[in-house]
Amino acid sequence: AQSVSQHNHHVILSEAASLELGCNYSYGGTVNLFWYVQYPGQHLQLLLKYFSGDPLVKGIKGFEAEFIKSKFSFNLRKPSVQWSDTAEYFCAVSPLRGSYIPTFGRGTSLIVHP
């Protein structure tokens, strides 16, 4: 079974700071990779996804993530955060064989101070 590890559980930044959230997964086969965001009081929403091709993927609101296959990593980045980016961020992996069930990391709570 696959697993997902998110290294930073709580991150506090000031506006305009750069952001990088780490995500590593363990699974021997091919996977789809996702970052979801949960704003306060809202449901989980897809931020970006990687299926194949260019390992650098761009999502909504200026976020991007890079898939490094050799490191089993899919780190999320944003060059300049805004107060409105305050949210919980979840990395998820879905194997491309068998059940395809998405497995989530425990999440990172990001607080951005204005």
Add this chain to the structure above:
Amino acid sequence: DTGVSQDPRHKITKRGQNVTFRCDPISEHNRLYWYRQTLGQGPEFLTYFQNEAQLEKSRLLSDRFSAERPKGSFSTLEIQRTEQGDSAMYLCASSAIPGNTEAFFGQGTRLTVV
């Protein structure tokens, strides 16, 4: 709104009572997932359906938990003889036929067992 819909949004129940939650997925989605989320954790997979077939239920937390999707459309999650440890957010998600596709989440049902 054509997203995933969950009902109720909040449920407070006394220990020992049975509760049932409903999920209406996006209409053309074949797959339906149930997850549980507790404070400070990511979504934890419980069970899933492909159309009306429940293909994985070994991750349901105990035999007090059961789920149905009788006609391949909406689904229900029932918890019998609730315990305080069942207090959590219960999330439903749906997706198209597995492959290069993402899961879409509902708002969740927050259960409080008193």
